[in-house]
Amino acid sequence: MSAHPTAQQPTPQAEGQVPDDAADRVQPGRRVRLAVDRPMRLDSGIEIGGFQIAYQTYGTLNADRSNAIMVCHALTGDHFVAETHPVTGKPGWWEMLVGPGKPVDTDRYFVICSNVLGGCLGSSGPKDTDPATGLPYGLSFPVVTIGDMVRAQKLLVEHLGIDKLFCVIGGSMGGMQVLQWAVAYPESVFAAVPIATAARHSAQNIAFHEVGRQAIMADPEWRGGSYLLEGTRPEAGLAVARMAAHITYLSEAALHRKFGRNLQDRKAITYGFDADFQVESYLRYQGAAFVERFDANSYLYITRAMDYFDLAADAGGSLANAFRPGGKTTPVRFCLASFSSDWLFPTSESRAIVHALNAVAANVSFVEIGTDKGHDAFLLDEPEFHQVIHGFLEGCAEHRGLSVRRRAR
Amino acid sequence: MSAHPTAQQPTPQAEGQVPDDAADRVQPGRRVRLAVDRPMRLDSGIEIGGFQIAYQTYGTLNADRSNAIMVCHALTGDHFVAETHPVTGKPGWWEMLVGPGKPVDTDRYFVICSNVLGGCLGSSGPKDTDPATGLPYGLSFPVVTIGDMVRAQKLLVEHLGIDKLFCVIGGSMGGMQVLQWAVAYPESVFAAVPIATAARHSAQNIAFHEVGRQAIMADPEWRGGSYLLEGTRPEAGLAVARMAAHITYLSEAALHRKFGRNLQDRKAITYGFDADFQVESYLRYQGAAFVERFDANSYLYITRAMDYFDLAADAGGSLANAFRPGGKTTPVRFCLASFSSDWLFPTSESRAIVHALNAVAANVSFVEIGTDKGHDAFLLDEPEFHQVIHGFLEGCAEHRGLSVRRRAR
Numbered sequence: 001m002s003a004h005p006t007a008q009q010p011t012p013q014a015e016g017q018v019p020d021d022a023a024d025r026v027q028p029g030r031r032v033r034l035a036v037d038r039p040m041r042l043d044s045g046i047e048i049g050g051f052q053i054a055y056q057t058y059g060t061l062n063a064d065r066s067n068a069i070m071v072c073h074a075l076t077g078d079h080f081v082a083e084t085h086p087v088t089g090k091p092g093w094w095e096m097l098v099g100p101g102k103p104v105d106t107d108r109y110f111v112i113c114s115n116v117l118g119g120c121l122g123s124s125g126p127k128d129t130d131p132a133t134g135l136p137y138g139l140s141f142p143v144v145t146i147g148d149m150v151r152a153q154k155l156l157v158e159h160l161g162i163d164k165l166f167c168v169i170g171g172s173m174g175g176m177q178v179l180q181w182a183v184a185y186p187e188s189v190f191a192a193v194p195i196a197t198a199a200r201h202s203a204q205n206i207a208f209h210e211v212g213r214q215a216i217m218a219d220p221e222w223r224g225g226s227y228l229l230e231g232t233r234p235e236a237g238l239a240v241a242r243m244a245a246h247i248t249y250l251s252e253a254a255l256h257r258k259f260g261r262n263l264q265d266r267k268a269i270t271y272g273f274d275a276d277f278q279v280e281s282y283l284r285y286q287g288a289a290f291v292e293r294f295d296a297n298s299y300l301y302i303t304r305a306m307d308y309f310d311l312a313a314d315a316g317g318s319l320a321n322a323f324r325p326g327g328k329t330t331p332v333r334f335c336l337a338s339f340s341s342d343w344l345f346p347t348s349e350s351r352a353i354v355h356a357l358n359a360v361a362a363n364v365s366f367v368e369i370g371t372d373k374g375h376d377a378f379l380l381d382e383p384e385f386h387q388v389i390h391g392f393l394e395g396c397a398e399h400r401g402l403s404v405r406r407r408a409r
Numbered sequence: 410m411s412a413h414p415t416a417q418q419p420t421p422q423a424e425g426q427v428p429d430d431a432a433d434r435v436q437p438g439r440r441v442r443l444a445v446d447r448p449m450r451l452d453s454g455i456e457i458g459g460f461q462i463a464y465q466t467y468g469t470l471n472a473d474r475s476n477a478i479m480v481c482h483a484l485t486g487d488h489f490v491a492e493t494h495p496v497t498g499k500p501g502w503w504e505m506l507v508g509p510g511k512p513v514d515t516d517r518y519f520v521i522c523s524n525v526l527g528g529c530l531g532s533s534g535p536k537d538t539d540p541a542t543g544l545p546y547g548l549s550f551p552v553v554t555i556g557d558m559v560r561a562q563k564l565l566v567e568h569l570g571i572d573k574l575f576c577v578i579g580g581s582m583g584g585m586q587v588l589q590w591a592v593a594y595p596e597s598v599f600a601a602v603p604i605a606t607a608a609r610h611s612a613q614n615i616a617f618h619e620v621g622r623q624a625i626m627a628d629p630e631w632r633g634g635s636y637l638l639e640g641t642r643p644e645a646g647l648a649v650a651r652m653a654a655h656i657t658y659l660s661e662a663a664l665h666r667k668f669g670r671n672l673q674d675r676k677a678i679t680y681g682f683d684a685d686f687q688v689e690s691y692l693r694y695q696g697a698a699f700v701e702r703f704d705a706n707s708y709l710y711i712t713r714a715m716d717y718f719d720l721a722a723d724a725g726g727s728l729a730n731a732f733r734p735g736g737k738t739t740p741v742r743f744c745l746a747s748f749s750s751d752w753l754f755p756t757s758e759s760r761a762i763v764h765a766l767n768a769v770a771a772n773v774s775f776v777e778i779g780t781d782k783g784h785d786a787f788l789l790d791e792p793e794f795h796q797v798i799h800g801f802l803e804g805c806a807e808h809r810g811l812s813v814r815r816r817a818r
Contacts, residue, residue, distance in 0.1 A: 203686075206670070243619070252752075255611075275619075279619070
């Protein structure tokens with residue numbers, strides 16, 4: 001299951017485990033049904049029970065179950081954090097950061113990552129079959145929030161027998177989940193690392209998401225969300241959505257460095273509408289590759305969850321209040337990181353969170369990493385960023401009393 | 410024809426004038442057929458003749474024909490610069506800047522603006538009928554460049570009996586045309602005002618254009634460009650293209666100021682995919698309004714022309730060389746303006762032009778206007794910007810020996 005020689009600890013609790021059936025082979029990895037006995041109430045008020053969460057773990061949970069790190073993935077990510085992806089064959093999306101000897105050291109920590117509720121990579125979402133009708137949910141799947149995603153993760157963590165996470169870490173939408181964990185379950189989180197994220201989705205970001213959703217919904221193959229039922233695929237619309245979003249993940253400087261105005265194989269412009277420029281060909285490839293692995297309705301649901309995210313609104317309009325549950329400063333230790341060329345989640349967004357944490361005298365460190373790689377930098381080779389994560393976790397481990405325990409290699 | 414009480418001077422030459430037929434009533438305004446006797450060679454090598462250019466003029470051409478200002482419009486602009494638009498009923502797109510007593514003072518200058526070649530608002534473009542086949546051109550219309558647009562404008566200016574323009578002015582794609590005028594016809598331009606523009610389209614801007622084009626081409630109603638022939642309209646794709654582009658015209662700060670996370674009429678989020686946020690509703694409106702007035706194929710053609718624009722490439726790789734025709738410094742006086750929150754054509758792009766002009770010791774002034782309104786600032790109420798234009802034109806008028814001639818009001 002893992003590309004790394006990490007020991008896989010058996011799940012502490014076995015009830016609710018889904019057998020490795022054919023569906024599992026299509027979407028490999030671990031999975032569990034949660035809220036089977038008692039349904040989970042979503043922010044919308046709708047109750048759902050027996051939903052499936054796909055997850056992976058890396059490393060070994062220690063005897064007092066105090067070394068678990070929850071990794072939260074971004075919009076189109078999944079739970080294959082630190083191993084070759086079983087479907088795409090590509091390296092795990094955060095192998096730079098997570099693995100044996102890496103900043104999030106799986107020789108030392110027990111790492112958990114689950115596909116978000118509403119996703120399409122193993123966890124329950126709009127592409128699944130509604131047991132009530134025997135048909136794909138489509139838009140009848142309930143709209144979920146970042147709060148609901150984290151609620152499901154909390155059930156997973158409890159299912160794994162863990163009362164308190166050593167750390168929750170993630171970038172972009174993953175960072176929103178980190179913030180939500182810290183605010184919703186401050187006693188269940190020792191340390192939190194929200195990266196390249198914001199406490200609320202900005203107007204510009206909502207606007208970009210809306211363009212993507214409109215591109216999907218404009219595709220006649222979308223069929224009002226019922227494309228699975230009707231045997232169509234809104235690939236063109238989803239590809240356009242991905243292309244638009246992809247631009248926002250990079251910086252102008254990175255695009256210039258990577259592509260500039262370089263032409264494709266042809267030496268000269270063609271005076272036509274083929275992909276003359278490399279950047280056009282690259283974008284088209286990104287769009288085409290994405291539709292192979294992602295469900296269009298899930299894209300609608302997850303972007304919507306991000307748009308709805310607003311920690312301050314949920315705390316009576318004050319972000320600082322969100323970090324002072326019951327009038328007491330949050331016990332969670334925070335480390336925030338932003339990237340200088342990230343214009344999707346600019347440093348000012350992280351700073352607003354830091355200011356709110358400072359206002360309640362919380363334990364917080366913050367660094368802006370200088371890079372020209374844009375928002376995607378959190379997924380890339382950024383040594384200073386990796387050092388920051390390593391150092392923060394080392395310090396927290398000491399505070400938490402986690403012994404240095406390296407397995408023989 | 411004009412909302413302002415400006416005297417309309419009859420066109421000096423009448424040949425090639427198109428009679429005011431039914432088609433003219435659909436697309437009101439002046440129009441002329443150019444290159445009737447001798448075809449015009451496009452950058453692609455294709456020759457076209459007898460194409461139509463729609464234009465408007467404001468103010469009066471003086472006796473020595475030395476007070477003409479060519480206004481160049483942006484991607485989706487038109488020639489109705491300074492009068493109520495006859496189709497939309499909205500004010501002219503640059504009434505802030507152009508009109509009696511305005512910085513571009515139609516009491517003093519003779520202002521010309523033409524719809525670009527390849528456009529859809531009166532000038533020949535892909536939506537017109539190919540006389541050879543009797544069918545709409547669609548993608549068989551030749552691909553045009555900024556150079557070709559300016560070439561056509563030069564023919565129009567000659568048709569109007571003007572040897573040398575007092576000034577060429579425009580923002581965004583209009584600024585590209587201004588630069589092209591100065592480089593291609595340095596002896597025919599006294600002063601040039603390129604605003605919020607660049608000497609070459611950046612990788613990021615090409616990427617955004619490509620998203621828009623892919624959105625249009627992904628619409629099955631586009632029919633490979635033959636939608637006019639087939640009686641369909643790729644409205645959904647064009648609307649998505651416009652929505653994506655529209656975000657780039659504003660700044661994050663402007664979007665935040667205008668909309669923030671404000672909800673629509675509803676007081677609470679709906680947990681659905683309707684436009685909950687005002688910014689979503691605004692974008693949808695922008696998309697829907699745009700398809701009423703713009704042709705999808707023209708959008709492909711004009712974005713392509715911008716992508717292809719690269720002044721330095723045409724001058725052997727050196728932008729400075731572009732401003733040193735025949736080894737002699739350009740005689741054109743330049744005034745550049747950029748806007749601090751414009752991330753589509755950031756100040757660095759203007760600065761690169763200024764550096765090239767400085768390198769050849771050209772006459773250039775440059776100002777970055779501080780504003781949070783983004784790229785669209787060049788169309789908006791920006792008093793400092795308007796003062797800069799006014800002052801520069803005053804100075805140039807003095808150098809040019811234009812007498813102050815105010816008509817009785």
